[in-house]
Amino acid sequence: MRRLRCAAAAAALLCAFAAGAAPFTPAADDEVVERLPLASDPALRAVESLRRQLASRPQDAALRLDIAERYFALAMAQGDPRYVGYALSTIAPLATAAANQSRYWLVRGQLQQYGHDFAGALASLDQASRLAPEAVEPVAWRAAIHMVQANYALAAAECDRLARIATPLMAQGCTAYVRGTTGQLIPAYDMLSEAVAASVDAPPGLMLWAQTRLGEMAARLQRFGDAERHYRLALDQGLTDQFLLASYADFLLERERPAEALRLLAGWERSDVLLLRLALAGRAAGDARAADWASQLRARMQDAARRGDRLHEQEAARWALELEHDPARALAYAQDNYTRQKEPRDAEVLMEAALAAKKPGAAAPAIAWWRESGYEDPAMQVLAGKLGAVR
Numbered sequence: 001m002r003r004l005r006c007a008a009a010a011a012a013l014l015c016a017f018a019a020g021a022a023p024f025t026p027a028a029d030d031e032v033v034e035r036l037p038l039a040s041d042p043a044l045r046a047v048e049s050l051r052r053q054l055a056s057r058p059q060d061a062a063l064r065l066d067i068a069e070r071y072f073a074l075a076m077a078q079g080d081p082r083y084v085g086y087a088l089s090t091i092a093p094l095a096t097a098a099a100n101q102s103r104y105w106l107v108r109g110q111l112q113q114y115g116h117d118f119a120g121a122l123a124s125l126d127q128a129s130r131l132a133p134e135a136v137e138p139v140a141w142r143a144a145i146h147m148v149q150a151n152y153a154l155a156a157a158e159c160d161r162l163a164r165i166a167t168p169l170m171a172q173g174c175t176a177y178v179r180g181t182t183g184q185l186i187p188a189y190d191m192l193s194e195a196v197a198a199s200v201d202a203p204p205g206l207m208l209w210a211q212t213r214l215g216e217m218a219a220r221l222q223r224f225g226d227a228e229r230h231y232r233l234a235l236d237q238g239l240t241d242q243f244l245l246a247s248y249a250d251f252l253l254e255r256e257r258p259a260e261a262l263r264l265l266a267g268w269e270r271s272d273v274l275l276l277r278l279a280l281a282g283r284a285a286g287d288a289r290a291a292d293w294a295s296q297l298r299a300r301m302q303d304a305a306r307r308g309d310r311l312h313e314q315e316a317a318r319w320a321l322e323l324e325h326d327p328a329r330a331l332a333y334a335q336d337n338y339t340r341q342k343e344p345r346d347a348e349v350l351m352e353a354a355l356a357a358k359k360p361g362a363a364a365p366a367i368a369w370w371r372e373s374g375y376e377d378p379a380m381q382v383l384a385g386k387l388g389a390v391r
Helices: 043-056 060-079 082-091 102-114 118-131 137-148 152-165 169-179 185-197 204-220 226-233 244-253 258-264 272-285 289-305 315-324 325-338 344-356 358-374 378-386
Strands: none
Touching: 043 060, 060 082, 082 102, 082 185, 102 118, 102 137, 118 137, 137 152, 137 169, 152 169, 169 185, 169 204, 185 204, 204 226, 204 244, 226 244, 226 258, 244 258, 244 272, 258 272, 272 289, 272 315, 289 315, 315 325, 315 344, 325 344, 325 358, 344 358, 344 378, 358 378
């Protein structure tokens, strides 16, 4: 079973992996799309309060950016793409009014990358840096996007820029992430471990990111006790992060601990990323809810296909392969996905689908990446061997 690996090259990003359906953009600020559970979520109550203020101050650019940033944070934490649609609607009037503000271009770039418009996102983030050369976030996001596209030299250059303007943990975490993906796994793990140990006062979000990455690296090194420790330390930061939950759930599933994965993901059906893992864990644990979760996921995938939504094809490939047992469909999803995203998880699912479909040649792009990058992972080494590849 595959591990999910996030794309973010610095903690401020959380993760560049965009999950779920294509974001819906309301036609107007006052359009009611759905009543969200404000009473149970302080973050939603806060953003709703800001939206009420916006009704009386529609020309307030700073307020619009505040709202958009909060919506984007909710989307990244919870995996609900509707929040990105709300954010896009909120900043739409600022295209001219805020064109000289670095913050506007940063938010715009974040939203563009969520929709997999990586070229547009890079252009927006470049503009953000031109307007604010010392700003850390545009640089970190560019590093993340370059990692998604397997442009490792460009990602490393952004990490070098971070070394001049960011905290040591963020900069070293960025560099460790690049090195850990390009044949230097043990040095990268050691580097990030030392940076974490020296950063006891790091913000919780940054520490969560670092501990999650360490957990993933430790799992690839087959240091499973260390991986468990890192995931627990990430959870101890007390922040909602669907990418941490997905990564840890995959670890638990690989270790044949589905009941623990179910407890970890309880109540997370609203996230497609986590619903997939609930369905997999439920099936493995013989949970009575597994069939319903699989049915919900099937409906969402079918809806996405009707809309022409191509944002989550990597997850769709895994769904088709592991839950629907349809290798041909899984391979189609995986191949299309790999034309846009080339993270390790994208390569791995393409290799798995090609193997299951008995079409090893279809995995050629992933095999080429694996050979060239030097990526280290025993599970991928086994897959490559089954596909007749060596390095």
